[in-house]
Amino acid sequence: MAEITAKLVKDLRERTGAGMMDCKKALTESDGDIEAAVDWLRTKGLAAAAKKAGRVAAEGLVGVATAGTAGAAVELNAETDFVARNESFQQIVSSVAAIALDNKGDLAAVKGAAFPNSDRNVEDEITHQIATIGENMSLRRTQAIEVGSGVVASYVHNALAPGLGRIGVIVGLESAGDEGKLNELGKQIAMHIAAATPLALSRDDLDARYVEKERTVLVEQARESGKPDNIIEKMIEGRLRKYFEEVCLLDQVFVIDGETRISKVLESAAKNAGAPISIAGFVRFQLGEGIEKEEADFAAEVAATAGV
Numbered sequence: 001m002a003e004i005t006a007k008l009v010k011d012l013r014e015r016t017g018a019g020m021m022d023c024k025k026a027l028t029e030s031d032g033d034i035e036a037a038v039d040w041l042r043t044k045g046l047a048a049a050a051k052k053a054g055r056v057a058a059e060g061l062v063g064v065a066t067a068g069t070a071g072a073a074v075e076l077n078a079e080t081d082f083v084a085r086n087e088s089f090q091q092i093v094s095s096v097a098a099i100a101l102d103n104k105g106d107l108a109a110v111k112g113a114a115f116p117n118s119d120r121n122v123e124d125e126i127t128h129q130i131a132t133i134g135e136n137m138s139l140r141r142t143q144a145i146e147v148g149s150g151v152v153a154s155y156v157h158n159a160l161a162p163g164l165g166r167i168g169v170i171v172g173l174e175s176a177g178d179e180g181k182l183n184e185l186g187k188q189i190a191m192h193i194a195a196a197t198p199l200a201l202s203r204d205d206l207d208a209r210y211v212e213k214e215r216t217v218l219v220e221q222a223r224e225s226g227k228p229d230n231i232i233e234k235m236i237e238g239r240l241r242k243y244f245e246e247v248c249l250l251d252q253v254f255v256i257d258g259e260t261r262i263s264k265v266l267e268s269a270a271k272n273a274g275a276p277i278s279i280a281g282f283v284r285f286q287l288g289e290g291i292e293k294e295e296a297d298f299a300a301e302v303a304a305t306a307g308v
Contacts, residue, residue, distance in 0.1 A: 074096050
């Protein structure tokens with residue numbers, strides 16, 4: 001029996017794009033013969049995954065998982081919405097979300113973690129599913145939140161199944177208050193985050209690049225008014241305050257009642273819960289955000305095929 005070295009497995013993986021465990025099995029079955037191993041993978045349909053890796057995967061599902069004081073969100077992409085409605089794919093996303101919860105949202109750790117009921121890790125299981133389902137897939141991102149005391153609540157907009165949908169939110173509430181009341185408030189705030197799309201928790205947390213970009217736009221707009229510099233500066237500061245109210249969670253108006261700022265909602269809820277409440281952080285994943293999709297011109301495609 002030939003020795004199956006790490007280098008041999010790596011070489012086969014680079015040639016075929018198949019998962020690490022599948023490559024190792026192929027080499028074992030082929031007694032270390034790399035050419036025979038390539039053929040074995042092709043026979044099993046596993047080498048085909050490499051050909052699909054370049055295709056844009058902007059559909060799929062966002063998954064969330066919570067357990068008391070911790071929660072995690074993941075985004076697993078596929079090429080079509082059809083796959084997202086597949087029960088098998090949904091089970092994979094749910095499993096990956098649970099694994100992300102156990103691994104505190106560390107993407108590398110999640111990819112390397114054992115996938116349930118298989119001899120593969122998460123990354124290799126996804127590669128295996130690419131070959132099985134016939135679409136490119138990608139575990140794009142994972143993130144987690146944990147609080148010392150309190151709850152991590154979640155919300156999934158238009159859920160296809162429990163914890164699975166196109167927009168997923170987790171939010172951590174730090175508090176020693178009543179757990180039931182905290183969970184109720186947490187879900188409402190998570191719903192607000194899904195709808196209002198805040199960029200940061202507070203002004204202090206907002207990326208300076210966003211602020212500078214907005215200020216530059218406001219300066220140009222104000223200068224076109226022809227007003228004196230001292231008036232322009234006041235105009236800019238006023239408009240920046242409005243910008244903060246639009247993008248900072250604590251400054252936003254609560255979508256549930258349409259009038260109270262989130263910071264005030266927390267103050268009022270603290271009296272009901274019996275202890276101060278603060279938001280430790282939040283995660284909002286929207287499926288495919290930031291991925292450039294190819295816009296297919298179907299009519300042009302048909303014409304080209306027909307030679308018109």
